Amino acid sequence: MDSKFVNLKTVSDLSLLTGLAFEEYLEQLFTDLGYSVERTPASGDFGADLILAGGGESVAVQAKQYSGTVGFDAVKEVVFARQYYGTKDAWVVTTSSFTAQATEAAKKSGVRLIEGRELEGLIKRAKSGDAIRAGGVRVLSVPTVTYVVGERAGSDGFCNASAIVSSFDGIASPEDVRALLDRCWHEGKLRKRAIASGASYALPWAEEAWRAVRESKAAELEDRRRRGFARSVNLEIAGKRREEAAHLAGLQRTQEEQRSYRRQIDAERGRLASLQKTLDERVGAAESISDELSKAGVFAFGRRRELKARFGEAQGLVDETRGEIADSEGRIAIEEEKLAKSVSKGECQSADLDLVRGEIAALEALLRKGPGPLGDDDVAERIRAVMEVWGCPVTASWCTQNVPRVESEDAAAKALKGMARSLDALEVGEGKYVLTGPPSFERDMEVLANQGAWKWPHSLDRKRERYRCLSEIYRRMPDGGEWVTNDWLWSHCRDIHNISALMHEAVNTGYFEKEVEKVGARTTVRYRKLDRRKSPYDRSAVASEARKKNEELARKVYGRMPYAARGITIQEIASMGIPEITTPQKAAAVMRVGIELGLFVKLEERVGDGVVYRYRKKTEF
Secondary structure (H helix, E strand, O other): OOHHHOOOOOHHHHOOOOHHHHHHHHHHHHHHOOOEEEEOOOOOOOOOOEEEEEOOEEEEEEEEOOOOOEOHHHHHHHHHHHHHHOOOEEEEEEOOOEOHHHHHHHHHHOOEEEOHHHHHHHHHHHHOOOOOOOOOOOOOOHHHHHHHHHHHOOOOOOEEHHHHHHHOOOOOOHHHHHHHHHHHHHOOOOEEEEEOOEEEEEOHHHHHHHHHHHHHHHHHHHHHHHHHHHHHHHHHHHHHHHHHHHHHHHHHHHHHHHHHHHHHHHHHHHHHHHHHHHHHHHHHHHHHHHHHHHHOOOOOHHHHHHHHHHHHHHHHHHHHHHHHHHHHHHHHHHHHHHHHHHHHHHHHHHHHHHHHHHHHHHHHHHHHHOOOOOOHHHHHHHHHHHHHHHOOOEOHHHHHHHOOOOOOHHHHHHHHHHHHHOOOEEEEEOOEEEEOOOOOHHHHHHHHHHOOOOOOHHHHHHHHHHHHHHHHHHHHOOOOOOOEEHHHHHHHOOOOOOHHHHHHHHHHHOOEEEEEEEEOOEEEEEEEEOOOOOOOOOOHHHHHHHHHHHHHHHHHHHHHOOOOOOOEEHHHHHOOOOOOOOOHHHHHHHHHHHHHOOOEEEEEEEEOOEEEEEEEEOOOO
C-alpha cells in the first residue's frame, strides 16, 4: 500500500478522501489483493472508474465516495460500463450503503454491491501479513491445497489449479499453486492427470475408486460390443445359409430337368433308329418293284400297270418315313438345346453355391477372429460411457488417456464433434465437452456414495448402503410424477429402516421432490420421484426436443428404407433425400434412436482390416 494510504483502515478514514483520491486508494487496494488494475479517464469513463483483471475475472468497478446512500443510477451506469468494456462482472464500491431500489436492481442485473462493512473486510485482508506476501499473493500450505483439492474436486474426483485459485477469490497465484500441487504430487499426496489445459490432481483413493468404475463400464461395453458383433455375424451367416439352401434346391431341380431331357432324347433316338430301319426296308421294297418293272415285257400292259401302282405306293411310304425321320431329328435337336441350357444354368447355380459356401466359411472365420478395430460409432459410444462415469468436461487428449482402446486424438475429436452435432454433448469452450441431459440415476447414486470417501474411508460401506436403499425406494415409487406420503413409503418399504432420514437425503440428490401441506394443525409431507436431475450442464429440454425430432426422422427412414438382409450404410441413409438428414453424423444419431425404438438392427461387415456398419429394418424373414 502506498505510504500516503497506510493509515487508512476504516470507512471513517476513507470518508475524508476526495472522490479522485478514493479511486486511487481502491486502485492500490485491488492491486494488493492480486488484481491487475486499469484506471479509466477522469471524464468520459462510461460508468466505470477501474477495470480489474485476475483469477479468471474481469470487473468494471464504479467508486462512490458518498456520505449518503447510493441510489439506482450507480447500478444503471455500471451495467452499461460492463457492456461497454466487455467485462464479466460489475461492482459498485462505496464507503456508505445502498438504497433498497439499488439493491433490488443489482440482484436483477447481477451487479455486486460492496458497501462500507465489506470494504473494511477487504482492507483487513489486504493488510494481514499472514495472508499476503510480496506481490499480493496468498501464502498456501500443503494441507490447505490438499484440503481444497478434496473440497473442489468435480464428479471425477479431480481438481485443477484454476479451481483452487478461484476458491481464494482470485488472490492466489496460479503459478505458485501449480508448483505446490507438483510438490504434493512428488511427495505422493496427490495423483496427477494431464489434460489439454494443463494438469488436474486428485487424492489417490478417489482416483482409484473412479478408475474401478470406469474399468467396469469399459468391460461392460467391450462385452456388449463382442456380443453385438457375434449376433450380427451369426445373422449374416443365417442369411447365407438360407441362400445356400435356395441355391442347392434350385440346383437339384435343374439336375432333375436335365435327367428328364436326357430320357426324352434317348427315347427319341430309339424311335429314330426304328424309323431308319423301316426306311431301309421300304427303300429295298421300292427297288425290288423297280427291278420287276424293268423286266416286264413291253406288251404286258396289265403287269406293268400293277407294278407301277405298287411302286408308287412304296415310294410314298419311303417319303413318309423320311418325313418322320426329319421330325424326330428336329425334336432331338430341340431337347438337346434345352439340355445344353439346363447344363449351363446348373453350372451357374453350382458356382453360386460354391460362392455362398465360401462366404459362409469366411464369416465363420471372422466370427472366430472376433470384432476388428473400433469404428467411429464405437469410439463415440466408449467416450459417451466414460463421460457418464466421470461426469466432467473432457477433451480429445483426455479421452486418449482415459477411454480404453481410444488411442488417436483425431478419432476422439471427431467423435466429440459428432456427439455435439447430434446434441448428445455440449461444447463448453476450449475443446471441452460435457454430456447433455442428466446421467443415469444408478450412476449418480454411485457418484454420491464415493464423494468424500477419501476423508472418511471407513464410512464408505455405510454410504453405499444408504444410497442402495435410495435406489430401491426410487425403483418402488410410482412413475409419472405421482406424489406419495410417508404412510405409503412405510407400507411399501417395510424392509428399509429410517425412511424419514433417507428421504431427507433423497431430496438433496436432486432426483426427488418434497411437498409440505399444512391444514390447520395437521401437516402432510409428500414425495415424488423426478425423471431428470438438475445439472449445471443440463440441456434436457433441448435434448428432449432433439430426441422427438430424431424419432420422427427414424420413422421416415423406416418408411423409405427398402428391406435388405445385408442392410444399408450410413452414407446411403444420408443420401435418401430426407432434407433433415444430409450428413452421416446426423444419420448416425437418427439410426441410434431408431435402434432404441426397435425399428432397426445394426450389422457389422468386415472389409479388409476395417468394419463397415450397416442398418436394416427389424423385420422377420
